[in-house]
Amino acid sequence: MSAEVALVYRVLPESVEVDVEKLKEAIVNRLAPKYKVDKVEVEEIGFGIKALRFYIRMPESDEYSSDEVEEILRSVEGVGGFELEYFSRLSF
Known part of the structure; x- marks a missing residue:
């Protein structure tokens, strides 16, 4: 059985006017079907700003x-920035 890689990205919208639900859908649709999005969390930062945290899995492959x-x-469109928060190899 091949290993997988887990990634967690924190994505910030480019402004408070960006609808984070639409942004979430757009990102999930662009990643699919190649990359598996296991979960998306919405994080309240403050002053109306919200971040999205994407939990992504992919096969360990070139x-x-x-x-x-x-x-x-x-x-x-609508992504203002992002950072990779977590990267790990998964094997079962």
Whole structure:
């Protein structure tokens, strides 16, 4: 059985006017079907600002990369910034 890689990204919208639910859907749709989004959390930061935390899984393979995930995040309209919070190899 092959191993998988777990990634957790924190994504910030470019402004408080960005609808985080629509942003969440847009990101999930762009990542699918290649990357598996297990969970998305909405984090209240303050002053109306919300961040999204994406829990993503992918096979450990040359065909998949965190660089590609980041390219996808950069390409989604409404994304102001993001950071990789967690990266780990999973094997069962």
